[in-house]
Amino acid sequence: MSPIDFNLFCNLIDGRWVPPEGGAHRRNTNPADLTDVIGDFPDSDSADVDAAVAAAARAQEEWRERGPIRRAGILARVQRILAERATEVAAVITREQGKCLSEAQGEVKRSLEILDFTRGEARRLNGITTPAEDARTVAFTFRRPIGVVGLISPWNFPLAIPVWKVAPALLAGCTAVLKPSPLTPLTSALLVGMFQEAGVPEGVLNLVQGDSEPGKALVSDPRVAGISFTGSPGVGLAIQESGAGRLLKTQLELGGKNALVVLPDADLDAATEAIILGAFGQAGQRCSATSRVVVDRAVRDDLLTRVVARVSRLTVGPGDDLATDVCPVITQQSMETCLRAVARAQSDGATVVAGGGAAEVDGRAGFYVQPTVLRDVPWDSEIAQEEIFGPVLSVIDADGFDDAIRIANSVKYGMSATVFTRDLSSALEAVHRFEAGMLHVNRPGVGAYAHLPHGGTKLSQYGPPECSPEVWDFYTEWRSACVTY
Template sequence: MRNIEHFIGGRSVAGASGRFGDVFNPSTGAVQAKVALASAQELDRAVDNAAQAQRDWARVNPQRRARVMFEFKRLLEANMDSLARLLSSEHGKVLSDARGDIQRGLEVIEFSCGIPHLLKGEHTQGAGPGIDAYSVRQPLGVVAGITPFNFPAMIPMWMFGPAIASGNAFILKPSERDPSVPVRLAELMLEAGLPEGVLNVVHGDKETVDAILKHPQIRAVSFVGSSDIAQAVYAEGARHGKRMQCMGGAKNHGIVLPDADLDQTVADVIGAAYGSAGERCMALPIVVPVGEKTADALREKLLAAIDGLRIGVSEDPQAHYGPVVTAAHKARIEDYIRIGVEEGAELVRDGRGFSLPGHEGGFFLGATLFDRVKPEMKTYREEIFGPVLQIVRADSFEQALELPSRHQYGNGVAIFTRNGDAAREFVDRVEVGMVGINVPIPVPVAYHSFGGWKRSGFGDLNQYGTDSVRFFTRTKVVTQRWPKGGAVTDQSFVIPTMR
């Protein structure tokens, strides 16, 4: 059986803790590999390598660092198909979705190629008599990222691309459920010209995460995961004096006004709700039609679309989505469906019991649809993270607006309408961090920033874009004076001013 090792100091390093995790093939349910789970001592080794490499890497001028990113981008494009197959084999998402995962990460690498421009400081000549002032942005040193299973290529690149381009060394702790692609990305970074030790991949579980949060040489941690864990990670890292950036869960709503193009809306909602088996923090698991007429028409069209979905293995080019990541996660989703029935929601389509011929051991779920879901229900309040779509009927625009605004999560929201005035008012008033207008998954482009509100995000700065440069650097401000001819100025015992 294949062993997945750490990547430290530019080479594979066998696990020394004696602890290993199972990596499944979600399409068959079989264990396909064992991944080493690091101890605190193994993390220390990675941090020592990173700290040593970072000192020299920070001295490389920004343009040359960007050239490594340019070459890494080329290698990603050249290896797209093999990376997608590797990703799908451990996650379960279909190949087209796996390519999208890699492509969205690649776009942040493209942004990182231009980071030298954003590292420029500011300069004021003549801020006072003979005094100039200027600022510079400098890297933090060794930083870390803790990433989830649902985007094993995109989210690591969201983090390590801007961090490394800014002159830091990076410790990546990917999900132990699908760890092979992050290791392959590190190998390609090395091939692109990144010095050994600047990017290290350390596999692990809670023990490894705790060691990262406590390590005195790690200056900042970026995290993506569930909200409860994100909040705990944020608090623990901050307690140890680290700069923290923690993205949590979501329960994104799609508001459907009576004037919406229902055919296009259904096409958008179906893909956003069931794509990647719903295992996206920017999925659209809640649809809110305004008015009973809109709700009835939308439901009828959704049912027809659901009945046309094809569920299959990742290599099936006709499949719309594949299995979920583990048997435990499948059981968790099925439990939420059971709870939804007990709470009194109308189960219109039940995805439990689905079995793919020839892959009966796989972690497959059919598409589930609930109608007449109420805001007080547990299945509405909590993130299910599976192929489950819920219809919450609203009587008015105001009621529809209140639903996402009052929800504990505030990651993303979409509104479907032809009315520009209604869309503008919705954008202005909704209490959510990312908004789509006739766009079902409003993930910002790479030169903006990704981040939610409320319990979807902990910390002041978002992922990627200009916020990432601010997060992974610190500002140093210099005030300088060059006296003429060695003249000595008078003593002064008051605070300096620029008068």
């Protein structure tokens, strides 16, 4: 891997890489090996945000007038640059976030697909013409960018989620300030550097690193017309409350507690593979992760036997080891959250049938958790209701189809839901009755395609979804015009 450019350890404001105004920094380390220090990155404050928003505001009119087809040329160049550096970027993601190299490579691929889809939308950002009530009059609608947007992204997909925020924001004609997670600053800096190399004008895309203070400053700045946020429900609700007084436009993706339902006629081998991928891929650190399996009692034991056998063959280790199946979690706090949740689940009556504790990995100082399976989990217990964000799977018994759907829908979230069955009627009925935004039948319940809406229901989502034509309803607003001639 080529040496890391020193500029990437700064903020990017108005086209220039600059240190934080207050001089504070945060150390970034590899979660698989705490002796591996990646670097010290800005711990920015409101002064940095003020400068970034001011730059975005100055650049907004000229960028808007460039038009979507010309703006798409920037995305095309970013797509080409990222494709050329895919190997290097994937290695950085693995080192910084911890996920397996194959998962990081998959994230780069997904990011390229999002760029490809988004730039293709440039020729479809259209409105409609409609009959007028008056003679010699043309009536039509069109979209306009909302202005400066704040993009607040999480650490679990440090490349793909910034891509699916930045790309549509810029194509729509907005200018942006990206505030990534302080846990994965380097990946976001690499991405913004690619946009700069691709020729994005000064001030159009700005990067401010740091923790909560720059995020709060973005939300409270009256020059910011919209906030796109992916993260925890607590922070998302705080953003909504803070911006309500000025009718701040928001797009909030706030997590999930996703169920995979297994009916008696299911292909249990296929269901097992989907469960393993959904529950333990990326150490369960996905908003669409399979954290609950709701299984009919008639096949519960057969399914558990298969799942436990597969878990026993999983290897926990660093993401850059090709033999690793389950990577570390992101922080010490994340690891402790997983272990406490398992202990409380046992107090609530659940039984650990695989894993259950921290994992030792060749004496490495990292945040490793054993892939854990719990059976006899009460459907309304804490572990069955609350998001853990780790490699912990709850198996919940159901008495028939209706009970399984009830349990699947019993949580406050509604991100993803999956059913395994050979019966077409049951499959379509489940799709109809699931209270979730992304639905799957006989396939893993994680993710979707770049052109499909990424979003949920209930506490999982507020505002237009991402990764689809529907995203324009966040970054643009409608105008209607009547022209008499």
